[in-house]
Amino acid sequence: MKKKLFAVVMASMMAVSALAACTDKNGTDTTAGTAAAPDTTNAEGEAVYSQEAILDMKMFAAMAGTEINSGNKIQELIAEKTGVRLKETWLTGQQAGEAIGAIIASGELPDLIDGGDGSVTLWENDLLVAWDPYLDMYPNLKEMYTDEEWDKFRMEDGHIYWANVFGNHYKGIDTSTGHNGEAFWIQVRVLEDAGYPTVETLDQYFELLDNYVEKYKTMPDGETPLIAYTALTDGWKYFCLENPPMFLDGYPNDGCCIVNVDDPANPVVVDYNTTDTAKMYFKKMNEEYAKGALDPDFATQSYDDYISMLSTGRVLGLCDQYWDFAYSLMGPFAQNLDSLDGGRLDALGCDYVPLGLTIEAGMDNQWHSYGDELNQSSGVAVTTSCPDPNLAFKFLSDVLEQDVHDLRFWGIEGEDYLVGDDGLYYRTEEMRQLWKDDDYKANHICSYSYCPQWLGISRDGKNAMMPSEQTSEFYAGLAEPLANCFKAYGAATYADMIGSLECDQYPWYPLWSWSNNLSNDTDGGIAWQKMGEVKHEWLPKIVMSNNFESDWNSYLAAYAECKPEDFLAEAQAEVDARLQTARDNGYEG
Amino acid sequence: MSLSSTSSRRKKKTSNGVEFTAKEFKRQWILIVIAALYVIYGVVFNYLPLAGWIMAFQNYKYKTGVFGSKFVGLDKFKFLFSDAKFLQVIRNTFCMGALILIFSTITAIAFAILLNEIKNIMGKKLVQTISYLPHFLSWIVVCGIVSDTLSSTGIINELLTKFGILDKPFLFLGSKPAFWPIVVFTNLWKETGWNAIIYLAAITSIDPALYESASIDGAGRFQKMWYVTLPSIRPTIMILLLMNIGNVLNAGFELQYILGNGLVQSVSRTIDIYVLDWAINGRNMDFSLGTAAGIFKTAVSLVLIVGGNMLAKKTGDERLF
Numbered sequence: 089m090k091k092k093l094f095a096v097v098m099a100s101m102m103a104v105s106a107l108a109a110c111t112d113k114n115g116t117d118t119t120a121g122t123a124a125a126p127d128t129t130n131a132e133g134e135a136v137y138s139q140e141a142i143l144d145m146k147m148f149a150a151m152a153g154t155e156i157n158s159g160n161k162i163q164e165l166i167a168e169k170t171g172v173r174l175k176e177t178w179l180t181g182q183q184a185g186e187a188i189g190a191i192i193a194s195g196e197l198p199d200l201i202d203g204g205d206g207s208v209t210l211w212e213n214d215l216l217v218a219w220d221p222y223l224d225m226y227p228n229l230k231e232m233y234t235d236e237e238w239d240k241f242r243m244e245d246g247h248i249y250w251a252n253v254f255g256n257h258y259k260g261i262d263t264s265t266g267h268n269g270e271a272f273w274i275q276v277r278v279l280e281d282a283g284y285p286t287v288e289t290l291d292q293y294f295e296l297l298d299n300y301v302e303k304y305k306t307m308p309d310g311e312t313p314l315i316a317y318t319a320l321t322d323g324w325k326y327f328c329l330e331n332p333p334m335f336l337d338g339y340p341n342d343g344c345c346i347v348n349v350d351d352p353a354n355p356v357v358v359d360y361n362t363t364d365t366a367k368m369y370f371k372k373m374n375e376e377y378a379k380g381a382l383d384p385d386f387a388t389q390s391y392d393d394y395i396s397m398l399s400t401g402r403v404l405g406l407c408d409q410y411w412d413f414a415y416s417l418m419g420p421f422a423q424n425l426d427s428l429d430g431g432r433l434d435a436l437g438c439d440y441v442p443l444g445l446t447i448e449a450g451m452d453n454q455w456h457s458y459g460d461e462l463n464q465s466s467g468v469a470v471t472t473s474c475p476d477p478n479l480a481f482k483f484l485s486d487v488l489e490q491d492v493h494d495l496r497f498w499g500i501e502g503e504d505y506l507v508g509d510d511g512l513y514y515r516t517e518e519m520r521q522l523w524k525d526d527d528y529k530a531n532h533i534c535s536y537s538y539c540p541q542w543l544g545i546s547r548d549g550k551n552a553m554m555p556s557e558q559t560s561e562f563y564a565g566l567a568e569p570l571a572n573c574f575k576a577y578g579a580a581t582y583a584d585m586i587g588s589l590e591c592d593q594y595p596w597y598p599l600w601s602w603s604n605n606l607s608n609d610t611d612g613g614i615a616w617q618k619m620g621e622v623k624h625e626w627l628p629k630i631v632m633s634n635n636f637e638s639d640w641n642s643y644l645a646a647y648a649e650c651k652p653e654d655f656l657a658e659a660q661a662e663v664d665a666r667l668q669t670a671r672d673n674g675y676e677g
Numbered sequence: 678m679s680l681s682s683t684s685s686r687r688k689k690k691t692s693n694g695v696e697f698t699a700k701e702f703k704r705q706w707i708l709i710v711i712a713a714l715y716v717i718y719g720v721v722f723n724y725l726p727l728a729g730w731i732m733a734f735q736n737y738k739y740k741t742g743v744f745g746s747k748f749v750g751l752d753k754f755k756f757l758f759s760d761a762k763f764l765q766v767i768r769n770t771f772c773m774g775a776l777i778l779i780f781s782t783i784t785a786i787a788f789a790i791l792l793n794e795i796k797n798i799m800g801k802k803l804v805q806t807i808s809y810l811p812h813f814l815s816w817i818v819v820c821g822i823v824s825d826t827l828s829s830t831g832i833i834n835e836l837l838t839k840f841g842i843l844d845k846p847f848l849f850l851g852s853k854p855a856f857w858p859i860v861v862f863t864n865l866w867k868e869t870g871w872n873a874i875i876y877l878a879a880i881t882s883i884d885p886a887l888y889e890s891a892s893i894d895g896a897g898r899f900q901k902m903w904y905v906t907l908p909s910i911r912p913t914i915m916i917l918l919l920m921n922i923g924n925v926l927n928a929g930f931e932l933q934y935i936l937g938n939g940l941v942q943s944v945s946r947t948i949d950i951y952v953l954d955w956a957i958n959g960r961n962m963d964f965s966l967g968t969a970a971g972i973f974k975t976a977v978s979l980v981l982i983v984g985g986n987m988l989a990k991k992t993g994d995e996r997l998f
Contacts, residue, residue: 186953186958189956189957189958192739212740213738213740213962322938326939384848385828385829387848388824388828388850388938388940607961608961625942628939632848632851
């Protein structure tokens with residue numbers, strides 16, 4: 089029997105690593121432990137690192153992503169400026185936790201890591217380097233958050249081990265044009281065809297989708313059938329089907345429950361899975377499935393299936409978070425297709441816009457949350473395998489320098505963007521197309537997207553840190569049908585399309601930064617895991633059910649067996665604790 | 678050459694009793710060196726790692742290692758057997774493993790016999806080559822093919838709806854009763870050709886005189902298959918069956934992991950997936966529990982093999998030891 093048992097393989101791995109505890113492989117091909125100084129100067133007289141002085145480092149991000157090619161042009165430029173060339177690797181089909189577990193078990197850690205929801209595990213195993221001493225050395229890093237915000241990153245031992253890099257506006261000036269969160273999305277051609285109606289409820293939304301499919305049936309090629317709606321249920325991303333009841337009731341994305349603030353002094357945690365709204369939402373889904381509006385394979389599709397389905401432009405509507413699908417569609421939607429006689433999907437109006445639906449018309453919604461969300465549960469970290477942590481932190485600081493930041497997100501001046509007489513950066517149509525091209529992304533663009541970065545206005549006071557937030561670029565970058573749609577609704581940004589309530593965030597928000605790190609050590613954690621499994625199995629089943637009422641009741645019974653009350657009690661305790669901390673710091677409410 | 682002849686010859690030698698003397702050692706030293714390499718391989722890669730089993734009796738933490746972790750006795754095993762999910766994955770693994778074993782053995786034998794009956798050499802070679810090629814595909818590719826074929830717009834549903842057997846596409850991969858058959862069928866498709874090779878080899882070594890005399894006695898084609906071919910390869914069948922019984926709990930990992938989804942998770946998860954979930958998944962990282970599950974798997978496999986072997990001994994069939 090050649091097949092060795094899984095556990096034996098694992099045991100052997102452990103035995104070997106225990107015997108050879110001194111091995112320290114981390115893929116950094118350097119023998120020198122300290123950073124070399126820049127040794128030459130470029131044409132402008134700036135110090136640059138020579139090829140020999142550049143160190144290679146590795147970073148793993150527990151997220152799906154695409155590796156860039158070696159010799160990437162901007163990567164090389166950044167390496168010359170910072171002395172570090174960072175090789176980024178991503179998840180390849182597995183879940184974040186599994187990948188992090190496998191990395192820990194193998195003992196081969198990268199120099200930098202974003203562990204996603206495996207971050208705490210890395211910390212528990214003493215595999216991360218504390219940021220504290222380096223924060224004072226590198227003002228660029230320190231500047232990312234206020235002292236109070238940094239405190240939220242502190243682990244139980246009082247130290248900071250990672251920093252979230254997203255959603256952070258420089259000097260707090262909000263220039264956001266996008267909506268990175270969740271929404272019911274709809275293709276602009278559907279809205280256009282219906283004369284840009286007001287859409288406030290699920291019923292109106294599905295009526296629009298169904299009517300459009302009824303009218304056109306297929307894509308312009310006359311063969312590919314249109315699909316009104318799909319829902320992703322692969323792995324933890326089944327939230328696309330699972331959590332809309334929370335938003336439909338007008339609550340923000342606390343992720344694991346609703347926090348009712350009818351009495352602001354005493355917030356109450358409410359389970360959104362069992363509300364009347366939840367039942368109404370799933371009943372609607374069930375009816376639409378019976379009508380054939382949902383993709384019949386939605387419950388068995390993998391994330392890759394989902395993206396490739398969306399890339400064809402045939403799906404009119406979906407509920408998801410922007411970052412989870414939109415970036416993958418930019419390339420395919422900007423391509424000239426033979427099936428469209430050389431036309432493009434974005435020109436056809438396949439771009440998605442978000443809608444702020446609620447269960448009844450006229451309610452306030454909070455699909456979009458204004459202001460920066462602080463997610464302290466994960467972020468970029470330096471591992472103990474990194475031979476020179478100081479250099480790693482220096483690199484993280486260097487990539488926040490304005491010139492490097494511009495290289496990462498704007499590109500090379502003259503090649504990827506031009507500077508107008510007014511000092512504003514802009515791109516030509518050709519440059520914009522190139523930035524959507526997958527080959528160009530691999531060979532030219534290097535954004536180090538999981539390293540520290542800024543949103544908002546850059547240090548010159550004029551240009552946006554990111555092109556997508558530069559007002560002129562944002563509008564120029566919109567395909568015509570999308571621009572028309574914005575115009576028709578009088579929306580300046582994606583967030584305007586949703587029309588969320590502009591309110592201050594509560595101190596416990598977002599609560600998912602707590603639930604993401606629940607482990608099996610507590611009753612609430614066990615309940616949380618069981619609830620996830622029951623929902624994962626039952627929710628698609630309910631949508632596809634021929635007998636909604638009885639299946640809904642069976643689901644509720646199975647759900648109740650998981651003891652959700654244990655989980656809710658712990659969630660309530662966390663809300664109270666966070667509120668208390670905020671009050672101690674002077675929060676009034 | 679069939680396995681039966683080698684093993685019977687070996688038996689004869691040991692019963693003759695070759696004495697282990699210096700002279701004998703000198704005569705056979707090359708053979709002994711070659712054999713020793715395999716023994717070392719087995720010890721290093723199959724026996725030394727068993728030391729890691731100690732983790733199953735500890736509350737192993739990566740931070741403290743084998744030597745610093747606390748011993749907890751049988752706590753991990755207690756947790757396993759009180760976890761309803763573990764009992765569920767045992768059922769899934771055992772049922773899928775047993776189904777795969779039974780069906781793959783039967784189809785491989787049948788396929789080998791049928792292939793043997795083809796008189797056209799070119800045709801025979803062609804069929805054999807094509808049939809074992811899927812063995813070299815990775816499970817990822819095979820699963821891609823399966824999920825495309827079984828999707829609502831896949832060829833199976835197209836045919837079923839076209840011929841009016843179904844009025845709307847059936848979601849095969851979302852159906853619990855369909856999951857095990859899909860797993861078994863996929864295994865058969867991928868491995869039948871490969872598994873048949875060894876039976877074909879056994880059939881080739883059957884003495885042609887047996888067939889001749891059967892013909893003279895008036896046996897037809899099917900009678901020759903039944904009375905000559907099958908009994909002649911019986912020892913091979915028994916040995917392979919015994920060896921594969923130990924693999925019943927290795928019902929698979931990739932196939933179930935890739936084809937599984939929320940709807941069918943209660944029938945799709947195997948012990949290996951459970952171990953992955955508990956031991957490797959960053960949120961739990963409980964190597965101890967994973968090791969305990971592994972030990973359980975080994976113990977059951979051992980019982981199955983020994984039991985199968987004893988049964989074979991009783992019925993007077995060929996056996997492993």
